[in-house]
Amino acid sequence: MTDQTTPEDFINDRQWRYSHIKGWGIDFDPKNDPTYPLKKRNNAEHQGYSWQRPPLQEETVEILKSVERPNLTAVYGTSNPPIGLSGVLRRIAFQYSESSYGRWLPLVLADRVNMIEGILCDIKKGHLPNLVNELGLRAEWKHNKKSLIGKSIVAAVMIGLVAYQFCSKKKK
Amino acid sequence: MLAMNYRGPYRVRADKNAPLPEILHPQDAIVRVLRSCICGSDLHLYHGLVPDTRVGSTFGHEFIGEVVEVGAGIESLQVGDRVMVPFNIACGKCAFCRQELYGNCHESNPEATAVGGIFGYSHTAGGYAGGQAEYVRVPYADVGPVVIPDWMDPDDAVLLTDVVPTGYQAAEMAGIQPGDTVVVFGAGPIGIMAAKCSWLFGAGRVIIIDQVDYRLEFAERYAQCEAVNFRSIGDPVVFVKTITDSLGADVCIDAVGCEAAGNTMNTLLGRYLMLQGGSTTALHWAINSVKKGGIVSIVGVYGPIDSLVPIGNVLNKGISIRANQASVKRLLPKLIQHVQDGIINPKELITHRVPLEEVADAYHIFSSKLDNCIKTVLIPPFA
DSSP: OOOOOOGGGGOOOOTTTTTTSTTTTTTOOTTOOTTTTTOOOOOGGGGOSOSOOOOOOOOOSOOOOOTTSSSOOSSOOOSSOOOHHHHHHHHHHTTSOTTSHHHHHHHHHHHHHHHHHHHHHHHHTTOOOOHHHHTTHHHHHHHOHHHHHHHHHHHHHHHHHHHHHHHHHHHO | OOEEEEEETTEEEEETTOOOOOOOSTTOEEEEEEEEEEOHHHHHHHTTOSTTOOTTOOOOOOEEEEEEEEOTTOOSOOTTOEEEEOSEEOOSOSTTGGGTOGGGOSSSOTTOSSSOEEBTSOGGGTOBOOSSBSEEEESSTTTSOEEOOTTSOHHHHHHTTTHHHHHHHHHHHTTOOTTOEEEEEOOSHHHHHHHHHHHHTTOSEEEEEESOHHHHHHHHHHSOOEEEEGGGSSSHHHHHHHTTTTTOEEEEEEOOOTBOOSOHHHIIIIIISOOSSSBOHHHHHHHHHEEEEEEEEEOSOOOSSOOOOOHHHHHHHTOEEEEOOOOHHHHHHHHHHHHHTTSOOGGGGOOEEEEGGGHHHHHHHHHTTOTTOSOEEEEOTTO
């Protein structure tokens, strides 16, 4: 369970409490609409969450729901449900609202953890990731040979230096 | 089936054993993909900048295809129809869809309320598999997809699912008045299209600013606008003031979003440390370059985390900021007509056609701006 909100938590009880205000609405100008022409305004939001919902998709996988809404949407994607350590982090993140760093930073961390999980999963399945292909280095070789050679030399030197440091420390 | 498979930042592969999509809802359709594009905003996913982008995801929100299966509730589509599928997933019934805000549907993304469902755009946008695959599940298929007219080239059709409507809406939101000077930041496909469409609203002068020369040359030719490399003009804000009687541009369009170059601090905080929703450099320039009382239109994509913007200047200058994901469904009838009338020729943007099997190379070429790449189309086998 990622959050405890219910539809009852999201009621806007207007009750037209402003209708007795002196001057209420006298300067209303329908042309003063910064959303034009994007929005064909009909103020449907004022009726609340009352539209006839489409049929609801059957819940077959774990879906993490925003705490800012009362229910799952009528449809949703089912790809890649939360799993493993990254899934734990994602479930923690979804306890926070979308306006909170608590929501987004754990998700960023979860994505990085998920990347390592992906590599481990590949290896478990006997598939060693082909980094040359996955990073598009064939295209780099074809279109940007000079840069690739330069980067490769820099990388080789860096690795060499680290290896040298490591070996010389070991000797001492 | 064959599908693009995200493995982590800068790593993708073509997965030959991806599961076939299934009908999960009565208003679903399954579409066999004929063309899909890599969008500039896919690069934000590819670079690991969008939170909740899970390993194993298939990207792709710009695609067309042939309907091969429909759910029990589908009335407007039939098997065999060739359709362009808007990138927004929209129910057509909620308070927002009923006001034609199809990019803001309230019944397509349970995971975030700030954004509606988008194909292949992380779980922050609903966790849907995308169209860089042989087949894709299309929810609410009675609402979004539009049958491709017989006369239309598929390459034009695929660009009508995002690039053209987003560029057009950037200009539309800008409230351009006849004679206005419009400055577009970003000469990617969206910026180029925004520059082109600015003329349709009566712009008197259109200037596009970027740092990539080949894109600027393309923009100058395609959008018939002035093109300026910000590396050669010093401070872009001073440049814009200099060429606008010191008053500022009437309208500025941010068509860059979260990966803007040009400011070290923004790059560090937004792109490398991810402590804000991306690098806001283009938005800074837009706010500071526009005239008092001017309009800034944002179609560049930013992450959901807080971002540093000069909001004090927005207040003091009385700027209106307008932004949204394009409402593709709303705009399609008009844009199809513009294509038919030869006013917009979308397929000229396409520089690369790549087999889906070579998706990793395609991403790298687009991301690294190799081989003068403007727009890449992925072609699935048997398409």
